[in-house]
Amino acid sequence: MEFIDYYKVLEIDKKASEKDIKGAYRKLARKYHPDLNPNDLEAEKKFKQINEANEVLSDPEKRKKYDEYGKDWQHAEEFEKAKSSGRQQGRPGGYTYSSGRAEDFSDFFESMFGGSSRTQGRNVRYRGQDYSAELKLNLTDIRVAHKQTLNLNNKKIRLTIPAGVEDGQTIKISGHGGEGINGGPNGDLYITFSIFNNTSFxxxxxxxxxxxxxxxxxxxxxxxxxxxxxxxxxxxxxxxxxxxxxxxxxxxxxxxxxxxxxxxxxxxxxxxxxxxxxxxxxxxxxxxxxxxxxx
Amino acid sequence: METRKYIAISDFCDSHRIDESFVFALSEFEIVQINYSEEQPFFHLDELPKLEKMVRLHHDLNINIDGLEAIHHLLEKIEKLNEELTVLKRKLNRFEGH
The missing domain is CATH 2.60.260.20 (Urease metallochaperone UreE, N-terminal domain)
Known part of the structure; x- marks a missing residue:
């Protein structure tokens, strides 16, 4: 498990004030928000990191713990055991993220904080993100209905491609996009066919x-x-x-x-x-x- | 199981905890299309991803309706340009392949 420098993620100094953190977070969230960067997995990954960094640094309790034990995160558990008081639920005020999920957080975060307080916040159900993919086929492949297995984000999707699909045609595969959030429906997968004419016709x-x-x-x-x-x-x-x-x-x-x-x-x-x-x-x-x- | 094709605005706003005026404002800016029946206003299921995206941007990034309209148009433009790019890349591949 790798140590994550949340200050570096938010591009701020360790002495940053709450206002600085909020400002840095908003600036980066606007830059990397998945809805503003469709089909950009890198932006989505970065957005999750920013989200996680904000979750910790904008909460004085968590920030304190992170500053004390961050580099020696292995001791965080001992620290927790030593504490007689229970874990604080949620955080007062602060800027909350609606699209975050506990499973979006890194192992590092989970080991230190045991999950996100956000899941106790606004329980809004969101439809997952739509994905787009391009599938290259030869013209001779689509003379008959064609079965193909796609590997998308480590998930196997079995697909029957109807005979006669056109070059540039897009088909929608419902429910095979990104996972829905808080029980929302999954997004859809859009496949665009790129047909190479390997014949003399x-x-x-x-x-x-x-x-x-x-x-x-x-x-x-x-x-x-x-x-x-x-x-x-x-x-x-x-x-x-x-x-x-x-x-x-x-x-x-x-x-x-x-x-x-x-x-x-x-x-x-x-x-x-x-x-x-x-x-x-x-x-x-x-x-x-x-x-x-x-x- | 039959899928509902239309969603009442009141149901959507209840589940997302937003004010109905937000959806009507989006409609005025022609970002989403609202239909009216005698009973209540509703929108087609196809509009749902767009509407949810707008709610997320509004809540997550504090973007107001004017900003959402600008984003909506820019995203549409990006999508169109991406489609054009895909077609041109394909044409180039075909040209280079022969």
Missing amino acids: KRDGANLYKTVNLPLTTAVLGGEITLDTLDGKVKMKVKPETQNGSKVKLQGKGFPKYKKEGEFGDLFVTYIIKMPSKLSQKQKELFKELAKTNL
């Missing part, structure tokens, strides 16, 4: 887009090509005299629609006709023959 909602190079002869005469889709390879018939840039829709071969089980978008294929290069002599002659037909 372009995605727009549930529709997918792909460009396919087509040999000139297949475009002119028609034929069959094999196309990669997210479900595997499919064979496609190409119509004769297919034009450059023409599009074909493969119904239901797109991406799953979000929260619409069994429904899929479409796959749009754009044909780019590949002009031949490095023609052989024979091929050139054949083209010359074609040219004679005013093609």
